[in-house]
Amino acid sequence: MSFRAWYAVHKWTSLVSTLFLLMLCVTGLPLIFSHEIAHLTGASVEPPALPAGHAGQANIDAIVADAQARRPNDLPQFLVAEADEPELVYVRMADRIDSEGLTAFYTYDARTGAFLSEYPLGQGFMDLMLRLHTDMYLGLGGTLFLGFTGLLLAASIVSGIYVYGPYMKKLRFGTVRRDRIARLKWLDQHNLLGMVTLVWLLVVGLTGTINALNRPIFAAWQATELAALAAPYRERPAVTGALAADAALRAARAAHPDKSLSFMAYPGNGFATPQHFVAFMNGNTPLTSKLLSIVMIDARTADIVASAEMPWYVSTLMLSQPLHFGDYGGMALKLLWALLDVLSIVVLWSGLVLWWKRRKVTAEQKLASLRGVPIAVAE
Known part of the structure; x- marks a missing residue:
């Protein structure tokens, strides 16, 4: 596939799924700690202590x-x-x-x-968060639609890797050009955090599709x-x-x-x-x-x-x-899942911001800019 095709896949799969994925990340954050929150709020109870010798x-x-x-x-x-x-x-x-x-x-x-x-x-x-996260109060149809967004997320990640490739030829991995215009800093941060959370997003996206x-x-x-x-x-x-x-x-x-x-x-x-x-x-x-x-x-x-x-x-x-939901390795894994969830929210939000600011830039202009050819883009 050409760069233009990869760019189109990344752009449209991201745009179609981002708002729903943002909702899933926001609602999924408290669900990671659902067991702990249920006990804290009294929705679930601890088993009472019994006298010694009771069996x-x-x-x-x-x-x-x-x-x-x-x-x-x-x-x-x-x-x-x-x-x-x-x-x-x-x-x-x-x-x-x-x-x-x-x-x-x-x-x-x-x-x-x-x-x-x-x-x-x-x-x-917690019931509100669970219903929004699982079916948006739309029953099986809502569940299957959210599962489909997990597939869109996977397509967005794979195409994003290809789109990010030209940056690796010009910039050292992890570079954030803080001395350039704000849009470039947003782009670098979006790409960096996207690569950091790539595997985790693939895991939760595909497991979310299976769960749907x-x-x-x-x-x-x-x-x-x-x-x-x-x-x-x-x-x-x-x-x-x-x-x-x-x-x-x-x-x-x-x-x-x-x-x-x-x-x-x-x-x-x-x-x-x-x-x-x-x-x-x-x-x-x-x-x-x-x-x-x-x-x-x-x-x-x-x-x-x-x-x-x-x-x-x-x-x-x-x-x-x-x-x-990171329910394999105790609290340590839950905390890691929560951190990656927050970073993913930043990735999704920065992607929306970038699209809004650069929605008139063509794929050819974007590729030219990656090759070092100046282009004129309205602020």
Whole structure:
């Protein structure tokens, strides 16, 4: 491709995506620290200290019964756990077992069964940031559009490398011409910070695109692998009445003693079958804690009827989600992610400023200026 073509790709992919990418960087900054902010604001709670010598786990059925009593017209959809907080267990409630939305999200002490808190759904600053970052309040269409901007970002970065190449022939890498006109200083700073954040922007852009495919990816898994597991039981009637979630969870843990519960779907949910619980288990190492194995448990007998690993495309999604927010290396990586996020905001904003100031300059004039040929540009 010619310089003119690379310049056009860089210009238009940047212009189309920059405003949305700025929004994503600004909203993504607090989301990097979502866990810490949730605890600071009281949206999430710390597990209480127990007397020395206390051991054991609460009965899950008693926990679910308490959640059911709090919302008698709703149904439990999922039991949820966090690998880094084994003392807590969460119950997700909805108006229907197969509903995509939820009506309540309760936190319980997994050791005593005590109710601890109800997460404030659809409220507060963090909920606003999350919705803007994931779908701009536009549902799946908004999510897919933001995923597309991640691809535009990748095209902008690759073309930007080629456009930046001629500068490397004239200037030492990292040079900022502070003694020249303001526009050149802005350009040098934009190029320098763009190169510094290049790899990070590619990572978060591509992982953001993968994350935007969350629903289609799980829909594909439900239509293929889960449907195949459920096929032998298609003629059996759906289970009804009280369900022994505690026995099902104990069976899943016994089958995978080296793993922890991520979440368990109730029968009739889109992540389970009408006759089975499906427990999603993750490992106990930094890498395997992001990957899922599934255990299908008969809801009547608590017998395990199938176990399987998630397919590669679901594993790719599960690995990309924490990487997108720097949730692999503790606080140190989160701070690095935050710094790179701020630098990226500067890159995006300076790119807008440069376009506004030089929107009448052609690609040929820009190339001529890089070769040292003077051009006349209006301020």
